[in-house]
Amino acid sequence: MGSDADIVSAARVSYGDGTKSVSQDRGLIRYLVSHRHTSPIEMAEVKLHIKMPIFIMRQWVRHRTASLNEYSGRYSIMSDEFYRPTGEALAAQSVINNQGRGEQFDDSTQEWVEDTMGEAFDDAYEAYQRLVTPSEGYPGLARELARTVMPVSNYTELYWKQDLHNLLHLIKLRRDSHAQKEIQAYAEAVHMLIKPLFPLTIEAWEDYVWYGHHMSRMEGELMQLILQTDMALQTYVDRAGGEKEFAERRGMSLRELRAFRERWKV
Numbered sequence: 672m673g674s675d676a677d678i679v680s681a682a683r684v685s686y687g688d689g690t691k692s693v694s695q696d697r698g699l700i701r702y703l704v705s706h707r708h709t710s711p712i713e714m715a716e717v718k719l720h721i722k723m724p725i726f727i728m729r730q731w732v733r734h735r736t737a738s739l740n741e742y743s744g745r746y747s748i749m750s751d752e753f754y755r756p757t758g759e760a761l762a763a764q765s766v767i768n769n770q771g772r773g774e775q776f777d778d779s780t781q782e783w784v785e786d787t788m789g790e791a792f793d794d795a796y797e798a799y800q801r802l803v804t805p806s807e808g809y810p811g812l813a814r815e816l817a818r819t820v821m822p823v824s825n826y827t828e829l830y831w832k833q834d835l836h837n838l839l840h841l842i843k844l845r846r847d848s849h850a851q852k853e854i855q856a857y858a859e860a861v862h863m864l865i866k867p868l869f870p871l872t873i874e875a876w877e878d879y880v881w882y883g884h885h886m887s888r889m890e891g892e893l894m895q896l897i898l899q900t901d902m903a904l905q906t907y908v909d910r911a912g913g914e915k916e917f918a919e920r921r922g923m924s925l926r927e928l929r930a931f932r933e934r935w936k937v
């Protein structure tokens with residue numbers, strides 16, 4: 672709802688005639704995004720009809736600046752569709768990141784995991800159906816109670832309406848590689864879906880926010896050190912006696928230093 676033009680009109684209210692130099696639409700939008708003047712970007716809205724597993728919706732609804740209306744499991748029969756991860760989506764618990772996946776499984780382990788998950792989903796849905804279905808002498812359990820046997824992989828549906836600024840914030844956080852893979856897929860899909868609707872705003876957002884980088888004070892200082900001298904970062908690390916010692920000296924944790932090196936390939 673709305674377009675780049677609505678964002679531009681809203682911005683012109685605050686800039687009036689005094690800012691001819693940024694008054695071209697594309698330039699004005701890029702100025703807004705790069706200076707975090709975000710309120711004009713709230714003037715466009717997106718309304719989505721989404722179907723997602725309950726465990727993803729639980730992450731999605733942490734974004735508080737939206738209006739939503741969800742399928743009612745009190746009123747209606749729960750769907751018999753479950754998210755059934757297969758292939759590369761299945762991996763072992765990561766040993767370095769408590770909130771992530773590690774090694775891929777071999778074929779037979781993968782098959783066992785798929786079967787075990789599948790059986791659990793099928794058993795749960797069968798129990799749900801038995802509970803809600805009336806039979807002789809049994810009136811059927813209230814749907815609002817029967818649904819409690821359903822796993823969080825069950826699909827739900829919702830309408831989701833959010834202004835463009837806050838939706839882009841959601842995409843930034845949830846398309847990020849640190850987010851769970853399944854929500855990344857939703858965030859990517861929404862990103863691609865809305866891109867043609869707000870081409871100038873999303874182009875600017877991609878340039879300044881999505882592909883932009885935020886740096887801590889320590890990272891900025893490290894970047895300066897690298898740019899102002901001819902020495903490779905590894906030389907400084909070696910001189911300090913190793914990564915741990917170098918990180919300590921720069922007021923960083925080892926994890927922060929490694930993340931910096933990984934990000935900038937230095």
Ligand SMILES: Cc1cc2nc3c(=O)[nH]c(=O)nc-3n(C[C@H](O)[C@H](O)[C@H](O)COP(=O)(O)OP(=O)(O)OC[C@H]3O[C@@H](n4cnc5c(N)ncnc54)[C@H](O)[C@@H]3O)c2cc1C
Pocket residue numbers: 733734735736837840841844845849850851
């Ligand atoms: C990778 C990842 C891992 C996460 N892990 C967990 C977890 O383990 N457990 C968990 O509980 N959550 C977790 N979260 C959720 C996270 O803590 C945030 O709640 C969620 O990402 C919403 O972010 P937000 O508040 O910026 O966004 P929104 O709720 O969409 O808010 C948008 C912006 O509005 C403003 N705003 C909204 N509400 C308020 C308020 N009450 N006061 C002040 N400003 C407000 C803020 O500027 C905010 O950035 C995780 C999120 C990510 C991306």
